[in-house]
Amino acid sequence: MTLYVILEAIISLLLIAGGTFAFIGSLGMAHLRDFYMRLHGPTKATTLGIGCILIASMGYFGILNGQPVVQDMLITLFLFITAPVSAHLLAKTGLHLQLRYVDKTRGHPVELQDEEVGQTPMSPGGPADRDPVTLDKRPSDR
Amino acid sequence: MLDIALKISLTLVMLALLLNAFRLTVGPSLPDRILALDTMYVNSIALIVLLGLWLGTKTYFEAAVLIAMLGFIGTVAVCKYLLRGDIIE
Numbered sequence: 748m749t750l751y752v753i754l755e756a757i758i759s760l761l762l763i764a765g766g767t768f769a770f771i772g773s774l775g776m777a778h779l780r781d782f783y784m785r786l787h788g789p790t791k792a793t794t795l796g797i798g799c800i801l802i803a804s805m806g807y808f809g810i811l812n813g814q815p816v817v818q819d820m821l822i823t824l825f826l827f828i829t830a831p832v833s834a835h836l837l838a839k840t841g842l843h844l845q846l847r848y849v850d851k852t853r854g855h856p857v858e859l860q861d862e863e864v865g866q867t868p869m870s871p872g873g874p875a876d877r878d879p880v881t882l883d884k885r886p887s888d889r
Numbered sequence: 890m891l892d893i894a895l896k897i898s899l900t901l902v903m904l905a906l907l908l909n910a911f912r913l914t915v916g917p918s919l920p921d922r923i924l925a926l927d928t929m930y931v932n933s934i935a936l937i938v939l940l941g942l943w944l945g946t947k948t949y950f951e952a953a954v955l956i957a958m959l960g961f962i963g964t965v966a967v968c969k970y971l972l973r974g975d976i977i978e
Contacts, residue, residue, distance in 0.1 A: 758894075759890050762897075765935065769901065796935065800939065804939075804942055819938070833961060836965060837920055839968070840968045841918075844971065
């Protein structure tokens with residue numbers, strides 16, 4: 748009888764922890780100021796929270812029926828595999844659309860920097876229109 | 890004890906869904922809205938699992954698996970459309 752009380756306490760703790768993690772992840776997504784910051788909350792905290800909830804459900808039905816449950820493990824595995832992939836794709840989309848970011852966001856990836864080519868305009872006309880560089884009239888003498 | 894924990898967890902997941910809906914409506918850019926939808930389906934899976942715990946049935950697990958797979962595919966499709974202008978090249 749005492750064993751079931753302990754197991755119930757563990758399952759209750761996992762449920763509350765999962766709900767708290769999911770709430771913290773969504774709060775981070777609603778509160779932070781930058782898309783690259785907002786990407787952190789759901790992809791880490793919410794995934795961990797739903798993992799806790801699914802493990803609690805698996806434990807509850809496993810104890811209730813006396814045999815292990817496989818479907819919950821399937822959902823957990825699938826979510827833990829697909830969450831980083833979708834986060835990576837979302838980050839690539841944000842970099843591709845060149846979303847603005849606040850100064851506190853660390854890192855300056857190549858996709859968000861100004862391009863070096865084409866910044867200084869060349870003189871009009873082709874190379875033949877420029878002054879020829881000869882030996883008696885060097886550019887440094889001018 | 891389990892009833893109280895279930896109620897607290899349901900409340901927290903519902904608040905998380907409300908925050909996701911806020912970001913979905915407000916979100917300044919398009920990837921913000923995609924991220925809100927992505928988080929929304931993960932939270933809805935949590936809600937379905939909690940409903941299964943509340944009612945004591947395992948009927949809703951198939952719905953949770955379906956939502957997980959289709960949500961991931963939808964997120965990947967929309968991201969691919971924004972990245973390349975096409976889904977299947």
